[in-house]
Amino acid sequence: QKNLEKMVEAKTKELRETNEQLERANRAKDVFLANMSHELRTPMNAIIGYSEMLEEEAVDEGQEDFVPDLKKIQTAGRHLLGLINDILDISKIEAGKMEIYLEDFEPKPLVEEVLGTIQPLIEKNQNHLEVSISDQLGTMRGDVKKIRQTLFNLLSNASKFTEKGTIRFEARKREGDYYAEFVVSDTGIGMTPEQMAKLFQPFAQAEAKIGSKYEGTGLGLAICKKFCEMMGGTIEVESEAGEGSTFRVVLPIHGVITDSETTRTPGRRAKTESKNIDGRKILVIDDDPAVTDLMSRYLEREGYNVRVAYTGKEGLELAREERPDVITLDVLMPEMDGWTVLDALKKDPSLSEVPVIMLTFLDDQQKGFSLGASDFLRKPVRRETVVYLLQKHLRSGSEGPILIVDDEPDIRDILTRVLEEEGYRTAVAANGKEAIERMTQEKPGLVLLDILMPEMDGFEVVERIQKHPEWKSIPVIIMTALDLTEADRQRLNGYVEKILEKETFNPDHLLAEISNRIGHAESERSEKGEEASGQNPAS
Known part of the structure; x- marks a missing residue:
């Protein structure tokens, strides 16, 4: 025994x-x-x-x-x-680590965006595009990023495997009001039944000679199929060799309830107005010199006044000193990451109202929003996105510079240049701690915030901004290259205006976001001032 x-x-x-x-x-x-x-x-x-x-x-x-x-x-x-x-x-x-982020959105603008992006590839092979989008689609609930990726992949494949032919895209309701159907058909090379049998297998391509001719990993359709299944939908395919192929993406209009569904309500989107920057200051916080250099060029070319910080600590210091109108903040930085910086910014009364745009490779949008980020930039950043976001979160007359918080020097430099060219005044911090210190010295008008940084990450920066009475109304735009977990998203919920992915960084979008976000903050301050003045006679 x-x-x-x-x-x-x-x-x-x-x-x-x-x-x-x-x-x-x-x-x-x-x-x-x-x-x-x-x-x-x-x-x-x-x-x-x-x-x-x-x-x-x-x-x-x-x-x-x-x-x-x-x-x-x-x-x-x-x-x-x-x-x-x-x-x-x-x-x-x-690995079971992929999460779904459901939100309400309008399918038509999303489809039009994808079609606009894919147009050059369609024209490359001298193809003709036909489009039919039903006005009855209305509002859907789903993971916008994954739906966009799926539609782009299908249209990209149709464009690659069709020459001097026709590609047709249709978007409509299916089976009453419960499902939306997106159809991509082409007159390309088509497939045999044997080829279709392994179409959705990872790393599998129809034939070796096809893979070598058209390039790719053979992963795109496998990923799209998984995405659709995670959202409660399917991908259907019909094809005939030499005649073409038809792919149907069927998704529930009202979304599917999953354990990974988030509860964040997307932040308000202000209208983009005409550019009138008048030296608005942007603080770029990033430890990557290439990123800061490019960001500075982008922003300075648009007339912004750019400040750069290479650590979270430096970013916080610059934020307090410069009081930027907007801060762009990297997520991944040594010592103090973007989350810590974001938390510190939101907890600092003098910086809590500065908009922060997070810049990251990660998909950490919900975390950034919960911590108070105003927006996110996905690395690698694009000039058009930066310009768009800054125009959204900044408007003429905004007080304080744009604080860019990112531990990548190149990101800080790029953002600084783009913003200063737009006429914005900027300040930079290379990490969260530096960003908080900067904000203490001068309250920014907006914060561009990375997530992963040394000393203090973007999450902590957002938390600090939100806890600071004078900072919590500052727009924060998250710039991240990280793939955010559900817990990350919850940390940012309600505290950030936008999460930008560094891999799809677009300077014009960033500038528009900054302009609109700062304009929205100014409107709120003006309304509060009018309310206060109206109450004074009675006091």
Whole structure:
């Protein structure tokens, strides 16, 4: 009996140790994937960003001969980034780490955005696009990012496998009011039944010669199928070799209830108004020199006054000193990450009202919003997105600079240039702690905030901004390259205006966001002032 008890005890101990080893291995894998995501995407940010800047400068200086080569660099960089994203996505799906973020949205603008993006690829093979979008679609509930990625992938495939043919896109309701159907059909090479049988298998392509001709990992459709299933939908395919293919994406209009569904209500979107920047200050906080350089160029070209911080601590210091109108903040920074900076910014009474745009490779939008971020930029950043966001969150007459909080020097530099060219006054911080210190010195009009930074991350910065009576109304835009977990999203819920992904960074969008966000903050301050003045006579 005693021997049996000892054997059971020993076996139990062995199983416990084995489980602990498996848990450690699983955590190590998660950390590895997160690090690989950041390390692989970061250099692409610099490659794409600098090539875009060089293209603009070449045109301005009359050296158009360089433009085709620079466009090839951008195309190759974005292609490589797409491959990296596919591999990371399928890894997260297989590890059960992929989450769904449901929100209400209008399908028609989303579809029009995707069609506008895909148009050059359609024209490349001399194809004709036919579009039919039903006016009855109304409002849907789903993961906008994953729906966009799915539609883009299907249209991209149709464009690649069709030459001098017709590609048709249809969006309509199906089965009453319960499902939406998105149909992509083409007159391309089509597929045999054998090829369709392995169509949605990861890393599988119809034939080796097709894969070598058209490039790709063979992951796109597998990822799209998983995305649709996670949202309670399906992908259906019909094809005939030599005749073309038809893909149908069917999704529930009212979303599907899942454990990963978030409860965040998307922040208000202010209208973009005409640019009248008058030296608005932007603080770029990023530890990547390439990012800060590109951001500074983008923003300065738009007339913004840019300040750069390479750590969260420096970003907070600059925020307090410069009181920027907007802060762009990187998530991944040493010592103090973007979350910590965001928390510190929101807890500081003098900086809590400064809009913060988070800049990251991660999908940490909900976390940034819960901490008080105003917006997010996805790395690598794009000039159009930056300009758009700044125009959204900043308007003429806004007090305080734009505080850019990112530990990537290149991000801070890029944002600073873009904003200062737009006429904004900027301040920068390289980490959360620095951002909080900056905000203490001068209250910014908006904060662009990264998440992962040394000393103090973006989450903590948002929390600090929200706890500071004078800061909590400052718009915060999260800039992140991280893939945010549900817990991250909840931390940011309600405290940020926008989460921008660094991999799809667009300066024009960033500038518009900043302009609108600051204008919205000014309107609220004006209304409060009128209410106070109206109450004075009675007091």
